[in-house]
Amino acid sequence: MARVQTLGLSVEEEESKEKWMKYYSSHHQILLVGEGDFSFSLCLAQSFGSAVNIVASSLDTFEQLLRKYEKAVSNVLALTRLGAMVLHGVDATEMKSHDDLKMRKFDRIIFNFPHAGFHGKESSFSLIQEHKNLVRGFFMNAGSMLRLDGEIHVNHKTKPPYDHWCIRELGIQSFLWPIECVVFKKEDYLGYNNKRGDGSRSDESFPLGKCSTFKFKLSMKKEPIPRDHHGLHKENSGIQKQNVRNMDMILGGQISGHDHGIVSTKQLSSAWPTSTEFRSLQKERIGLISTAHLHGLEIHILESFLPHSWFRSP
Structure with missing residues (x-):
């Protein structure tokens, strides 16, 4: 029996050929989080011609999907026929402990337009904090589920008040x-x-409206600060002070008595937190203490937490 060929390739070779949809490859292990009607997952699967590399998950249970979305069932059935694993009732802030996910590592983890629910005006401080807690919880889980060279992608609106979520930070x-x-x-x-x-x-x-794909990877080494899609460094848009304040957030506010979490080499040993959790974190994350400048003042920063370039003199 003659072997079917397409443009000189056998069926087996054609099926194994790498196919791309934007930033996603048929050779990537892909996890999608917080899916609605699963149309994004299906879009990727149909582009690849297969979904054996896709795990698609939703916070909704299957019963909730039936009530909420007209096309959810047909989309889920199409995904499973193409070989996808489809999971329901998966909380993005706890997913690393899920029975079907806790032993998995992924090349791409995608969260499209995360949202904590409609509990008031989008501009309200309390609701923005709920949204930020959701994204923060997702990041903390996704980071431990990523392969060494993998990426986390968050698609998000960038106009006010959504820019106040500070996805990058x-x-x-x-x-x-x-x-x-x-x-x-x-x-x-x-x-x-x-x-x-x-x-x-x-x-x-x-x-x-205006949206962006925010891409992250595991922080393994010091690298040049990336540019946004306008070609500008973020510190040039007045974000320097916010990033200094972020050091306090990163350190959990545990270095008290020092403005913005900046400490000198002499102060470091006495100011350092003593909790078991933070000592473990210290072993893994702390690198060199280097000199940087902020508004003409010489300061010392923890290089592993924040890049030198964010503290340039104006």
Whole structure:
């Protein structure tokens, strides 16, 4: 029996050929978190011609999906036929302990438009904190599920009040390195339908406006600060002071008595936290103490936590 060939390739060779959809490859192990009607997962799977490399998960149970989304069942069935693992009732802030995920490592972990629910005005401080807690919890879990050269991607709105979530800074606080921020275009993902996911209008789309894909990887070494999709360094947009304050957040506010968590080499030993948890963290994360400058003042920073370039003189 003759072997079927396509453009000189056998069926086996054609199936094993690497295929790309934007930043995602058929050779990547991909985890999708917080899926709505699973249309994004299906978009990737159909582009690859297979979904054996995809784990697609939702916070909703299967029963909730039935009530919320008209096309969820057909999308899930299509995914499973293509070989995907589909999981329901997966909390992004606890997923590293999930029975089907705790032994897995991924090349790409994707969270599209994370949202903690409609509990008031999006501009309210309390709701923004809920959203940030969700993203922070996701980062802390995803970081331990990533392969060494893997990436975490968060698609998110960038106009107010959504820019107040500070996605980039939340990643840094979770020991993830921001490698790139690029414009997100829904039309790049044929068949993807973003959903509100909550309330009586859960199956409706929401206006996206200006959006970006925030990309992170594990923070393993000091690297040049990445540029955003406008080609600008973030510190040039007035973020220096915020990043200094972030050091206090990263250190958990445990170095008291020192403005913005900046300490000198002499003060370091006496000011260092004594908790068991932080001593363990210290072993893994602390590198060199280097000299940097902020508004003309010489300071010392912990190189492993924040890059030297964020503390340039104005």
